[in-house]
Amino acid sequence: MHHTSETPRRPSVLHIFKIYYPDLFGGTLTVIRDICASLKDAFASAVLVCSQSAERREIVVNDVPVERVRSFGNIMSLPAAPTYPWRLWRKIAEHDLLALHAPFPLADLVFAFGFGARRPLVVHWHADIVTHAGLRWFIQPLMRRTLRRAKAIIVSDHVLVDNTPLLREFEDKCHVVPFGIDTSGYDWPKIEPHHVNDRGRLVLACGRLVPYKGFDVLIRAAAAHNFETWIIGEGVERPRLEQLIKELGLGERVRLLGSVSDCERIKLMCLADVFVMPSVTNAETFGLVQLEAMAAGRPVVNTALDTAVPRVARHGMEAITVPPGDAEQLGEAIDTLIRDPERRRRMGLAARTRALSRYSATAFKQGMETVYRNAVAASSEERSTAAEPPQATGWLDTVRIAAALAWSDMRHRYVRSLLGPFWMSLQMAIVVVVLGSVIGQMSNTNMLARLPMLALSMTAWTFLNGVVLDATTALQNSASLIRDRALPPVIFLLQCTFRQALFALHNACVPLLLWLAFSPHDLSHALAALPGLLLFVACTFALSLVLGAMATRYRDLKPIIESTLMLAFLASPVIWSSDMINHRSTVMRLNPLTHLFAVWREPLAGGHVDPVSIVYVLVALALLVFASVLTLVHLRKAAFWI
Amino acid sequence: MVSVTLRNACLDYPLYGAYDFSLKRRLLGHLLREPGEMRIIRAVDNVTIEAETGSRIGLAGPNGSGKSTLLRLIAGVYPPSSGSIALQGNVVPLLGLNAGVNLDFVAEDNIALLLRISGRKPTRAVIDDIWAFTELEPRMQRLPLRMFSSGMLMRVLFATATAFPADILLLDEWLSVVDEHFAEKAEGRLLNMVSQAAIVIIASHDQPLLRRICTSIINLDHGRIASTVTVEPPVTHSIELREKRA
Numbered sequence: 001m002h003h004t005s006e007t008p009r010r011p012s013v014l015h016i017f018k019i020y021y022p023d024l025f026g027g028t029l030t031v032i033r034d035i036c037a038s039l040k041d042a043f044a045s046a047v048l049v050c051s052q053s054a055e056r057r058e059i060v061v062n063d064v065p066v067e068r069v070r071s072f073g074n075i076m077s078l079p080a081a082p083t084y085p086w087r088l089w090r091k092i093a094e095h096d097l098l099a100l101h102a103p104f105p106l107a108d109l110v111f112a113f114g115f116g117a118r119r120p121l122v123v124h125w126h127a128d129i130v131t132h133a134g135l136r137w138f139i140q141p142l143m144r145r146t147l148r149r150a151k152a153i154i155v156s157d158h159v160l161v162d163n164t165p166l167l168r169e170f171e172d173k174c175h176v177v178p179f180g181i182d183t184s185g186y187d188w189p190k191i192e193p194h195h196v197n198d199r200g201r202l203v204l205a206c207g208r209l210v211p212y213k214g215f216d217v218l219i220r221a222a223a224a225h226n227f228e229t230w231i232i233g234e235g236v237e238r239p240r241l242e243q244l245i246k247e248l249g250l251g252e253r254v255r256l257l258g259s260v261s262d263c264e265r266i267k268l269m270c271l272a273d274v275f276v277m278p279s280v281t282n283a284e285t286f287g288l289v290q291l292e293a294m295a296a297g298r299p300v301v302n303t304a305l306d307t308a309v310p311r312v313a314r315h316g317m318e319a320i321t322v323p324p325g326d327a328e329q330l331g332e333a334i335d336t337l338i339r340d341p342e343r344r345r346r347m348g349l350a351a352r353t354r355a356l357s358r359y360s361a362t363a364f365k366q367g368m369e370t371v372y373r374n375a376v377a378a379s380s381e382e383r384s385t386a387a388e389p390p391q392a393t394g395w396l397d398t399v400r401i402a403a404a405l406a407w408s409d410m411r412h413r414y415v416r417s418l419l420g421p422f423w424m425s426l427q428m429a430i431v432v433v434v435l436g437s438v439i440g441q442m443s444n445t446n447m448l449a450r451l452p453m454l455a456l457s458m459t460a461w462t463f464l465n466g467v468v469l470d471a472t473t474a475l476q477n478s479a480s481l482i483r484d485r486a487l488p489p490v491i492f493l494l495q496c497t498f499r500q501a502l503f504a505l506h507n508a509c510v511p512l513l514l515w516l517a518f519s520p521h522d523l524s525h526a527l528a529a530l531p532g533l534l535l536f537v538a539c540t541f542a543l544s545l546v547l548g549a550m551a552t553r554y555r556d557l558k559p560i561i562e563s564t565l566m567l568a569f570l571a572s573p574v575i576w577s578s579d580m581i582n583h584r585s586t587v588m589r590l591n592p593l594t595h596l597f598a599v600w601r602e603p604l605a606g607g608h609v610d611p612v613s614i615v616y617v618l619v620a621l622a623l624l625v626f627a628s629v630l631t632l633v634h635l636r637k638a639a640f641w642i
Numbered sequence: 643m644v645s646v647t648l649r650n651a652c653l654d655y656p657l658y659g660a661y662d663f664s665l666k667r668r669l670l671g672h673l674l675r676e677p678g679e680m681r682i683i684r685a686v687d688n689v690t691i692e693a694e695t696g697s698r699i700g701l702a703g704p705n706g707s708g709k710s711t712l713l714r715l716i717a718g719v720y721p722p723s724s725g726s727i728a729l730q731g732n733v734v735p736l737l738g739l740n741a742g743v744n745l746d747f748v749a750e751d752n753i754a755l756l757l758r759i760s761g762r763k764p765t766r767a768v769i770d771d772i773w774a775f776t777e778l779e780p781r782m783q784r785l786p787l788r789m790f791s792s793g794m795l796m797r798v799l800f801a802t803a804t805a806f807p808a809d810i811l812l813l814d815e816w817l818s819v820v821d822e823h824f825a826e827k828a829e830g831r832l833l834n835m836v837s838q839a840a841i842v843i844i845a846s847h848d849q850p851l852l853r854r855i856c857t858s859i860i861n862l863d864h865g866r867i868a869s870t871v872t873v874e875p876p877v878t879h880s881i882e883l884r885e886k887r888a
Contacts, residue, residue: 093763094765397761400758400761401758401759401761404755404758404759405742405755405759408744408747408751408755411747411751412744412746412747415746415747415786416746480738480740480741480742481741481742481759482719483714483719483737483738484735484736484737484738484741484814485735485737485738485741485742485759485760486714486717486718486719486733486735486737487759550665553663554663554664554665554668555663555664556663556664556665556666556667557665636721637720637721639714639719639720640655640656640658640720641658641663
C-alpha cells in the first residue's frame with residue numbers, strides 16, 4: 001500500500017545572500033555552493049539573491065535553483081533591490097529552513113519585521129560589517145534581532161566569536177564549523193615533494209578586487225623586490241590597481257588576470273611558488289583561497305588579522321604572517337620564501353597536510369548537516385508543543401475564508417457564460433437609461449448630467465439590496481459547512497458582503513463609463529466621497545448581519561424584509577434626488593437611507609454634507625454595531641436554526 | 643499538550659416546528675399569553691470524557707443515540723447547555739465530506755476551495771499530491787465535478803479532506819461510500835492520519851473498525867454513556883497499525 005503523503009521528503013533550505021554565480025566568484029559563494037552540493041542528499045537547496053543583470057530571473061546553477069531579484073546597482077556594498085524583501089517573504093513560506101549568509105542587512109530588515117518567524121533560521125556568519133562601519137548604529141540592532149531569532153549561528157573559527165562583540169552575546173548558539181575543501185582536485189599536476197619551480201619567483205594572489213583584499217599593498221611590495229605577481233579576480237578596484245601598476249612601472253611583472261575558471265585557478269595555484277593573502281581588514285574572516293593554496297601545497301604569506309586568517313595558515317608552520325597593510329614586511333616575507341626553496345617545500349608540505357586533515361570536506365559536510373538537522377528538528381518540536389489556542393479560527397481566518405468563498409461565487413458566474421456578472425451590469429445599464437429618460441421627462445432637468453450619479457446610486461442600491469437579501473438565506477444555504485466543518489456562521493454573512501462587493505465592482509463600470517462621458521473629471525470629489533462610502537458599506541454589513549441572523553431564526557421575516565426593501569427603494573432618494581422635490585418631506589428626513597446615501601453622494605457631486613446626515617448615519621451605525629454584537633453572541637446557536 | 647475534556651456536558655436540542663420559526667406567532671403568543679412551549683430533546687446527557695494525547699475513542703450506538711451530535715458538540719458547532727468543554731489543539735472535524743463542494747467547478751478549483759476553507763494554502767504541489775492519491779487521470783482535474791460518478795467524487799473529497807494531519811480528529815461514519823479497492827486504500831490513509839493525530843474521536847456502526855482503531859469505545863444510548871469498553875491490548879494494535887502502513 002502506498003501513500004503519497006508519506007514519502008520522506010527532503011527538507012528544503014533557502015540560502016539567502018546578496019549575490020551568486022554566475023555574477024561573481026568568491027569565497028562566500030564557494031561556501032554556499034559547497035553546502036548545496038554536499039548536503040544534496042539530505043536537503044533540497046534553493047538560493048535567493050540579487051542580480052544586476054537583466055537576464056532570466058530563475059536559473060539553475062549546479063542543479064540548484066537560483067532566483068535572482070533585479071537589483072539596480074550597489075549602494076554602500078548593498079544591492080539596491082527594492083523587491084527583494086517582498087520576494088524573500090514569499091519564498092520563506094515554501095521552505096523548511098532558512099540559511100542567511102550574513103552580513104546582508106536587506107534580509108535582516110525582513111526578519112526584523114517579524115516575517116518568517118515560523119521558519120527555523122540558521123545564520124552563517126561570514127564577516128562583520130567593516131567597510132561601512134559608520135552604518136553600524138543602524139544595522140547592528142537589525143542584526144541582533146536576526147541573531148536572536150536564529151536557531152544556530154555558524155562560524156568558521158572560534159576566534160570570530162571571541163573578537164565580535166555581537167556574536168559574544170549569542171555565544172551559546174554559535175557552532176564552529178571550519179570550511180572544508182575537496183582536495184581531490186588539487187592533485188593536478190601531481191605534487192611531488194621534489195617538485196620545486198627553479199625560476200622561484202611566481203607569486204599568486206586571488207580574490208575579488210575590492211579594497212579590503214589589500215592587493216594595493218601587494219603591488220607596492222612587488223615594486224621593491226624582484227618577483228612576478230599574478231592576481232586572479234575581478235572587481236571595482238581594477239582601474240585603481242591598474243593605475244597603481246602603471247605608476248610604479250610594474251607592467252612587466254604584475255598582472256591582473258581577471259576571473260578564471262575553477263580548473264584554471266587550481267592549475268595556477270599548483271604553478272605558483274608562493275601564495276599571498278594581503279587582506280587588510282577583518283572583513284576577511286577565513287580566507288578560503290589560502291586553504292585552496294594550502295591544498296595545492298603552496299606556502300602562504302598572510303596577515304595578522306583578528307580573524308581566522310592567521311589561524312588557518314599558521315605563522316612559521318604553513319605561512320609567514322605579517323602585519324596587515326605593511327608593504328615592506330609583506331615584500332620581505334615573500335622574498336624570504338623565494339630565496340629559500342627548501343623552506344618553501346617544507347611549508348608547502350605542511351600546508352597540504354593541514355588542509356587534508358584539519359579542513360576536510362567530510363567534516364564540513366557533517367558539521368553543517370548536524371546544525372541544519374537540529375535546527376529543523378527543534379523548530380518542529382516547538383511547533384508541536386506551542387499549543388494553538390482552541391478554535392484557532394481567528395478573525396483573520398474568518399475574513400480569509402469568507403473572501404475565498406465570495407471569490408468562488410463570483411467565478412461561478414463565469415462558469416457557463418463569458419460575460420458572467422457583466423450580464424447584470426448590462427441589465428443595469430438598460431434600467432439606468434430607461435429610468436433616466438422617464439425622470440428627465442418628469443423633472444425637466446438636464447438628465448444627461450445626472451446619468452452618472454443615477455447609475456452610481458443604482459449600483460450602491462443593488463449592493464445594499466443584494467447583501468441584505470443574500471444574508472437572509474446565507475446560513476441555510478451553508479448549513480453543511482456550519483454543521484459538518486464547524487465553521488463560524490458569521491463567515492457566511494460576511495461572504496454576502498464580499499460577494500456583492502465583487503458584483504458591485506462589475507456594475508461600477510456603468511457609472512464609470514457614464515462619468516467619463518458626461519461629467520467633468522474631478523478626482524478630488526471622488527476622494528472626498530470615500531469616507532462616506534466606507535460608512536455606507538459598514539452600515540450595510542452590520543444590517544445584513546442582524547437581519548441575516550434574525551431571518552434565519554424567524555423564517556417569516558424574509559418576505560417582510562423583501563417588501564420593506566422595495567418600499568425603501570421607492571421612498572429613498574435613489575433614482576430621484578432630494579432637490580427634485582422642493583421641500584424635504586418628513587418621511588425623507590426620517591428615512592436613514594436618505595442620509596446614508598447623502599454622506600457619499602453630496603461630496604461626490606461637489607457639495608457639502610449636511611452635519612445632520614453625518615450624525616444620523618453615525619448614530620445608526622452605532623446602533624447597528626450594538627445589534628451586531630448581540631447577534632454575534634446569539635449566532636452561536638445558529639446551528640440549531642438551520 | 644493536546645487534550646479534550648468534557649465535564650458533565652449536556653446539550654438540549656431545540657426542535658423547531660413550523661410555528662416556532664414564526665416571529666409573528668411568537669409576538670402574538672406573548673400578547674395572547676399563550677404559553678410558548680418549545681419541544682426540547684436532551685441530545686447529549688451528562689457526558690464526561692477525558693482524552694489525552696494518544697487517545698482513540700470510538701463512539702458506538704444505534705441511530706439517534708447522539709453520536710453525531712456529541713461530535714458536533716466537541717467541534718463547537720453547538721454550545722453546551724450545561725457542563726463544560728475544554729479543548730487544547732486544533733480540531734479538524736470531518737463530519738460530512740461534501741460540505742462546500744460546487745459541482746459546476748472543475749475538480750482542481752474545488753480542491754483549492756476546500757483547502758482554503760480548512761485554512762490551508764492550495765499550492766500546486768499539494769493539489770497534485772491529493773490528485774495522485776485519488777488515482778484518477780490527471781486530465782480529469784480540469785473537468786467539472788458534475789461529470790464525476792459518485793464514487794469518483796468521493797475519492798476526490800476524501801483525498802482532500804484527509805490531506806493534512808490534525809491534532810484532534812473528529813470522524814463521522816464516512817468510509818462506507820467508495821468501491822472496494824479505494825476503501826482499502828482510504829482506510830489505510832485514515833489509519834495513517836489517525837496514527838498521526840494526537841486524539842481521534844470516531845463515530846461508527848462498524849464495530850470491527852472501532853476495535854481495530856480505538857483504545858476505548860463509548861456506547862451511547864439516548865445521549866447518555868451506556869458503557870465504556872477499553873480495548874485491549876493497545877500495544878499490539880499500534881504495531882499492527884504500523885505494519886499496515888508499511
